[in-house]
Each structure stands twice: as structure tokens, then as C-alpha cells.
Amino acid sequence: MAASRHGGYTRDRGFYLDETRRMPYPLRSRYQDSYHCRRDLRREPNGIHNDYRNYPHRNHSPVTEKGALGHEPGELSSDSRLDEPEPRRDDMGKENGVPVKTEENLTKKRKFSPIVWDRNEVRQPDVGSNRIDETGEELSVAGTPDRLLSQTEPVSIEGPDILAVSPGHSGMDDGEIELGQIDEDEDSNLVVRTITSSRWAEDDDMDIIAPKKKRSISPMQRDPDKNVPTPESGGVLTDGSDRASSRPSSSGRGERGNDCAVVDGEQRAEHSDHSSQRGKDSEFRRDETPESAGPPQRRINMLQGCRSVDEFERLNKINEGTYGVVYRARDKKTGEIVALKKVKMEKEKEGFPMTSLREINILLSLNHPSIVDVKEVVVGSRLDSIFMVMEYMEHDLKGVMETMKQPYSQSEAKCLMLQLLEGVNYLHHNWVLHRDLKTSNLLLDNSGNLKLCDFGLARQYGSPLKPYTPLVVTLWYRAPELLLGAKEYSTAIDLWSVGCIMAELLTKEPLFDGGDEKTQLNKIFKTLGTPDEKSWPGYKNLPGAKAAFANQPYKLRENFSRASFSGQPTLSDAGLDLLNKLLTYDPEERITAEEALKHPWFSELPLPKSKDFMPTFPAHNNKDRTVRQSDEEP
Numbered sequence: 001m002a003a004s005r006h007g008g009y010t011r012d013r014g015f016y017l018d019e020t021r022r023m024p025y026p027l028r029s030r031y032q033d034s035y036h037c038r039r040d041l042r043r044e045p046n047g048i049h050n051d052y053r054n055y056p057h058r059n060h061s062p063v064t065e066k067g068a069l070g071h072e073p074g075e076l077s078s079d080s081r082l083d084e085p086e087p088r089r090d091d092m093g094k095e096n097g098v099p100v101k102t103e104e105n106l107t108k109k110r111k112f113s114p115i116v117w118d119r120n121e122v123r124q125p126d127v128g129s130n131r132i133d134e135t136g137e138e139l140s141v142a143g144t145p146d147r148l149l150s151q152t153e154p155v156s157i158e159g160p161d162i163l164a165v166s167p168g169h170s171g172m173d174d175g176e177i178e179l180g181q182i183d184e185d186e187d188s189n190l191v192v193r194t195i196t197s198s199r200w201a202e203d204d205d206m207d208i209i210a211p212k213k214k215r216s217i218s219p220m221q222r223d224p225d226k227n228v229p230t231p232e233s234g235g236v237l238t239d240g241s242d243r244a245s246s247r248p249s250s251s252g253r254g255e256r257g258n259d260c261a262v263v264d265g266e267q268r269a270e271h272s273d274h275s276s277q278r279g280k281d282s283e284f285r286r287d288e289t290p291e292s293a294g295p296p297q298r299r300i301n302m303l304q305g306c307r308s309v310d311e312f313e314r315l316n317k318i319n320e321g322t323y324g325v326v327y328r329a330r331d332k333k334t335g336e337i338v339a340l341k342k343v344k345m346e347k348e349k350e351g352f353p354m355t356s357l358r359e360i361n362i363l364l365s366l367n368h369p370s371i372v373d374v375k376e377v378v379v380g381s382r383l384d385s386i387f388m389v390m391e392y393m394e395h396d397l398k399g400v401m402e403t404m405k406q407p408y409s410q411s412e413a414k415c416l417m418l419q420l421l422e423g424v425n426y427l428h429h430n431w432v433l434h435r436d437l438k439t440s441n442l443l444l445d446n447s448g449n450l451k452l453c454d455f456g457l458a459r460q461y462g463s464p465l466k467p468y469t470p471l472v473v474t475l476w477y478r479a480p481e482l483l484l485g486a487k488e489y490s491t492a493i494d495l496w497s498v499g500c501i502m503a504e505l506l507t508k509e510p511l512f513d514g515g516d517e518k519t520q521l522n523k524i525f526k527t528l529g530t531p532d533e534k535s536w537p538g539y540k541n542l543p544g545a546k547a548a549f550a551n552q553p554y555k556l557r558e559n560f561s562r563a564s565f566s567g568q569p570t571l572s573d574a575g576l577d578l579l580n581k582l583l584t585y586d587p588e589e590r591i592t593a594e595e596a597l598k599h600p601w602f603s604e605l606p607l608p609k610s611k612d613f614m615p616t617f618p619a620h621n622n623k624d625r626t627v628r629q630s631d632e633e634p
């Protein structure tokens, strides 16, 4: 496969990255110390990557007279973004001795993100049989042969070691979180990984989590050609020193303990302080995002010592999705209102559902204001059910838009889009594809915060590459490459969904609301024009492109031609440009989240509305009513 804008993998060179920015933070910090370090990485004295200076708001000129330039109430003032003292820059273009991103080296930077592709041939192990691992220990393999391909395939949880989840990293790949999963390395050696062999798990931690069965696999699986650790190869931890340095901050994070959820109080406090501070600030400041602080290091022993769900008073059912029922609940001890997502287990005969395990692991490893926070995992009173305790958000975007009379204005849409893109950018920088971005998976609170939820389809990606199903992403938000059966896909699929969401914010109508895949494609082509080899090189080779589609012209502009409620155009030319870039057919050419955040639409008038001035909505269905057992389990 040739080099790609969104990633690269060749048989000869294996998976390669041109920039360490695509690596999970611990990986990145390690690489920044090595010769792989890129010139354009800004590195703070504490080793944390920080690229806030490229935040779009920083580039536009100050507005001196608020309101005179047509600001809507609550729009961000440019002045406030220029308050921070500029660091000293020396002759070599370094700030405080650190190379700095400049327009020049930014444009030179190659844009790579790892690509995910399907492999047609997957050698499957004898499932159900036991295997001998490298240590000579017999390992039991649970699950079914096609579990690597299945999103919903449950795996059995067996033994004390696999009750432990060590999610304190951004780079948990399936090989690590899927218990008892067989992984296939480049040399076709089958390796059984357990959760405790996560690349962030330290030996001593493993002793605590799994004192009886310590299964060792090589913690550093390297790309065979480049000798480079990759997310899916599970490699970061080569030795103790690497381990130490791979953690963005070792201070107090991931302290071991016997509690179910060992969350460092200081870090948690930092996060909530941070969130509330962000709520107060009327601007987005890239330098404040926890992205720069790296993912938290948390460790959960899922069943041992977990709090019981009885410690929460269930107030009302919020919603029921495919994978779980979500309740609003009150922590009896602290009085805190939380969301409890009950993991659906009824249909799972063979153990804990994979999607839920994946969601819990991924959410626990992430830490960003635009990603819903999972506080802990609790168990049902009969120990037969699992609940995720999440921060409570009053609304989801889908519900809110159903009640709105008018669509969001441009400045409101910009406020939401920035938060959405920040979240997606954070995910992609941490090698996570969400794969199910849609309005019902975007939570809103009455302080103007937007957060991504539902990571049931999310997964880590990287190398060695594994087969991923194209049947991801709810139809309306599904990228054309998935609809046309592309065998490889990457971060670009999430950006397509973001484009659909952007259009929906501004029109209040789903952009492409097909009832089946063919209709969905037809609706896309009707608006964006039918793709061809010129607009999308390689299009003709896609399995679905063999079908004859009528030749349609491009007419996206028409969707936004009418004036908005406020008399302004629903979408400016710059806004249309961003939308076009998000809805670009060729995934290689589709804009990345990082690029989108710098798009001029965000810095032109009307400026993004401050969160403080975003519309609020009455909480629906929130009349406190304790949910009885009969409500919960019919």
C-alpha cells in the first residue's frame, strides 16, 4: 500500500509514522526523547506536548470594539485570547530552547494518521483449545473463531487475572482489552494476551492484580522492520526506565489499591477543576486541555471490591440504547447526580459483552473535556450486572434539536463544532476511532458543554493491522467509503460524520437520511455530485462502485442558500468550505480534525459563541422518581 495522507503501511517497511504527534501520549513522550523527535513538536519543560499556539483563535486580529463588528451576544472576544504572555523566541526560532511550530514548518508537515484496513486472510486459532504461552503456562482460550471480526462477540471472563482491567492508558488495543484474545503477530506466532499484559501494566502492578497467574508476553512487540513499538503491537514498555518515562505523569496516578476503581483524587480534582474552569471561561484555550496532560492512569479491578449499585439511588431512566439502559441516579454517599449505564447482559450467554468491555476500557483511559467521564464501574446487587458510573449530562444533541424551533446559528454551531472537533482530535491523537459519531452520541449540559459518549464501537487502531468491519457508524453519518465497502478505513470516517453533524446543526435536518445503504449513497450523490475517478482516485475499484449510479451534479450550497432566522446566511463561504472539506469523497483528502480546528470559519465573524451564552433547555424526564426494581428488570 502506498503512503497515505491518513497513514502508511507497506509490506517492506511495515507500519510507519512520520510524526510522533499521532502516537498515544506515553509513546509520544518516549519518542520525543529519541531521534524520532520531530522538529515541529513543541515540548514543554515537563515533557508534555502542547500545540495550543496553533489554535485557530490565536491567528485572527484583535477586535477592539465589541459588538461593533456584528458579534452576537456572548461571542468570544479576540482580545481575551491574546492575553497570554508570548514566550521568548531565540534566533534559532526556538522558544525557551524548544523548537516552535511556525506557519512554514506546519505547511511542510506531512499529515499521516495510521490507516486501518481489512485483511482478507485471518488465521484463526483453534478456539476452545488450550495453548501454551511463552512461559510454558497453559492458557485457556475463550470465545469463538470470528471474535476478532465481531463487534458484539462476548468473551468469557475467566480466572482472577482477567477480572482486572488496567485501562490507565490511551493505547489499549484489542489485543489487550479483549480477554483471552488470540493475537497474531507478524511472524504468525500466536500470542495469548490478557488484560494484565497491557503495555501499560507494570510487572509489579500485575502481581497485585493477578497474583496467581502472571502471564508474560513480551511487553515490547515491535514492528518487525522498523523496530518501532506500535499501539497494536502493545509495545512501549521495554524496561523500567521506559515505563517510567512513558507515563505522562507518574505522580500519584494509577496508584495501586484494592478498591474497585482506584482513581487518583488529585488527578480527579484537577480534572473537575479544569472542567469547571473551562465552563467559566468564555473561550476555548488549547493550552488548558487535558490532552496536554495525557490520559489518566487509572486502574480498575472490575469485580473485586467494586461498589454496589445499591449505593446509588436510581431516579429515572434517561434512555435505552442498543447496548445499555442509562439511568439518572444519585450517589447516596455524596449526593452527586450521575448517569448509570447498565451493560446489557441478557443476550450474552458467553460472558461479558465485548462492546461494553471495549467501551469501559476506552472511556476509562481517556481524559478530555469533550469526552464523557466515566467515574467508576459498579456491580448489581446480585453480582450479575455491571454499571458504568458516568458524569451526568442533561441532554443529548438529538433530543435538543428535536425540541428547537430554529436551527443553531453559525456562532452557536461554531461553539459546538469546536468542542466536537477537540474531542475527535484528542481521540485520533490517541489512536482511537469513535466510529459512531451521531447527534444522539453527543451529550450537552446546560453550561454549553458538549461531550462525546457511546464508545461501544470505538476501537484502537494501529499496527499490526487487523480486520475491521465496515458495518460501523449509524447509516446517516456513515462515510461513503464504508457504504461502498472499502476494505480499509481510518480516522477520516469520523470526520465525515462530523461534517454530517455540522450540516445538521445549521439546518436542524439530517443531511443524508437514507433508509438503507443504497438510498443513503443516492442521497449523498444527489447533494455532493456522483464521485468519479477524478474526484476520488480509486473510487471505481471499490466493491460498491460497480453499481450504476446516475450522474448527479454538486449542489450542497443550495442547502444553505436561504437566510437564517437572524437574517444572516445560514452558512458563510468559509463555513461551506469547511463543510466541503469534511464531506470530501476521497478519505485521503478529507480534512483532519486538527486541520479543521484551524479552519478560518472559526476565526471569522460571527465568532464562536461563548459556552456561557449557549441556549439552555429544560431537563426532560427528570422528575425525581426512584426507579423500582420492576422498572429495572422486567
Ligand SMILES: Nc1ncnc2c1ncn2[C@@H]1O[C@H](COP(=O)(O)OP(=O)(O)OP(=O)(O)O)[C@@H](O)[C@H]1O
Pocket (backbone or CB within 6 Å): 318, 319, 320, 321, 322, 323, 324, 325, 326, 339, 341, 372, 390, 391, 392, 393, 394, 395, 396, 440, 441, 443, 453, 454, 455, 456
Ligand atoms: N453520561 C450521560 N448523561 C446523560 N445521558 C446519557 C449519558 N450517557 C448516555 N446518555 C443517554 O443515553 C443514550 C444512550 O446512551 P449510549 O449511546 O451510551 O447507549 P448505547 O446503548 O451505546 O446506544 P446506541 O444504541 O446508540 O449504541 C444517549 O443517547 C443519551 O441520551
